[in-house]
Amino acid sequence: MIRGGEVIDRLGRRRVDLRIDDGRVVEVAPSIGPASGDAVVDARGSIVVPGLVDLQVHLREPGVGHVDSIETCVAAAAQGGVTALVAMPNTTPCIDTPELVHHVHERARAVGRCDVMSSAAMTVGRAGERASDIEALHAAGVRLFTDDGSAVMSSAVVREVMERVSVLRGAYVGQHAEDESLVVGGHLNDGEVAARLGIKGRPAVAEEIVVARDLMLAMLTGARYHVLHASCAGTLELVAAARARRVPVTIEVTPQHLSFTEQALASGDALYKMNPPLRTAADRQALRAGVADGSIDAIATDHAPHPDDRKAASLVDAAPGMTGLETSLAVAITELVVPGLAALETVIAAMCWRPARIAGLDRWGHGGPIAVGAPANLAVVDPAESWQVDPAGLATVSSNNPHRGRWLQGRVTHTFLRGRCTWSSRMP
Ligand SMILES: [Zn+2]
Known part of the structure; x- marks a missing residue:
């Protein structure tokens, strides 16, 4: 049972108790008395939301040279309410190939804790030259086709x-x-900081093109x-113009682009190196506004x-x-709410039901709404709790979380996947 919390899903916001049985929500009512033997989560002061859905995660499997794996990444997902x-x-x-898609799906299923849908490269070997077997990959369960890491030119x-x-x-x-051709050899935004450090930049126009x-x-x-x-702001303008012409387009932003600017790299700290790079304060402002008004999905x-x-290497040598x-949720609450x-509901929408619909994960029972009969994929979040990010307390083995050391507001206290608790901050 989850008692005393306030549910937020796409149907709105309401104070209800939930009873979960056999992986599903079986009762939703303003007040439900616990039966003997019920495990009860006290959610007073907390919100209860559909489990979060993350549209872009690098699980590092199959892979070499990484200390993280499907196992550690899905543990991190559970810790984040995903x-x-x-x-x-x-x-x-x-x-x-379909074989590799099946491999990732089977590995993730064996680990449990979080549902994983693999994307697939749109070109063979991510070489950008020849389309991969799109139809066979789709039959294997792939919905997103991307050569992420680089663009197909x-x-x-x-x-x-x-x-x-x-x-x-x-x-x-x-x-x-x-x-x-515009970003080769570049390591941070092509702007003020890159000029000062004398390091080649990656311009925003490379993204816009x-x-x-x-x-x-x-x-x-x-x-x-x-x-x-x-x-960058220019991308939002392009998407808005395309939407006016009814192009079916969706758009995502990372918590780091909502939090930082190129100034984070001023001291040469490669912790803040990523592609596409952190940009200007005006870009960050536009991205924040895009989440707030819903134009960013x-x-x-x-x-x-x-x-x-x-990551400890120089800005030029470090991995992005x-x-x-x-x-992610705590950063979004801290930076936006x-x-x-x-609004908190807007942030939850951008992390729950809107991404679930984009990837088709709503068909897997994610993204809510929280109703009788629905799979109990849920997160309980204390939106007021402050906590300090300590990499030692995070499930990811690698410590390249750019918020490390920072105090954030908003804590995922419990995550449930089909009724099974996959994370609890309340456990000793
Ligand atoms: Zn990428």
Whole structure:
């Protein structure tokens, strides 16, 4: 039983108790008395939401040279209130065959704790030259086709992939939108800090060019297009213009792009290195406003663990990427809700039912609504609890969480996957 909490889902906000049995919500009422033997979660002062859905996670399997794995990443997901995630394909080898998709799904099922839907590379070997077997991958359960880690530069290849994706149920194309020719050799935003450090930058226009092209191809083909980790204001303008022309496009932003700017890299700390890079204060402002007004569909972590030695290197040599599964909701509450920029319900929508619908994970029982008969995929969150981020207390082995040491507000206290508790901050 979950008693005393306030439910927030796409039906609204209401004070109800929940009874869970056999993996499902079996009773929802303003007050339910516990029967003897019931395990009761005291949720007074907390909110109860559908389990979070993360559209972009790097599980590092199959892979070499990583200390993190499906096991540690899904534990991190559970700690962050996440009950379903989309795994990215830029592994070693990359996920471009049904066999590798099945491998990831089976590994994740064996571990439990979080439902995993694998994406697949849209080109063979992520080489950007030849479309992968889109139809077979779709039959294996893939919905997101992306070469994430890099963009597919050939417009002809993207067009072919989009044509094939457009006729497949639930399928969509996502792009790591950075024009390779403009970002090669770059390590942070092409701006003030890069100039001061004398390091080559990665310009925002590299993102805008790829997004603009892809939106044109999406309009041409009718394929559903998803902008991964949008980093700049210009991308939001392109998406708004495409929506006005009824192009089926969705867009996500990471917690780190909502939190930091290129100034975080001023001291050369590679902890804040990622692609696309952290940008200007004006870009961050536009991204925050996009979440607040709902024009950004989803907050997705781009959780990317790296062993400490790969992040301790110089800005030029270090690996790009940050972790974030355990902290994403708290970061969103701290950066958006606490200062009054966005409503809590808006943030929950961007982390629950809107991403669930994009990836088709609503069909797996994620994203709510919380109602009798629904699978009990839930998170209990104390929106007022402050906690200090200590990598030693996070499930991810790698310590490249950019919020480490920071105090955040909003704590996931319990996560339930089909009624089974996958995380509790209250356990000793
Ligand atoms: Zn990416």
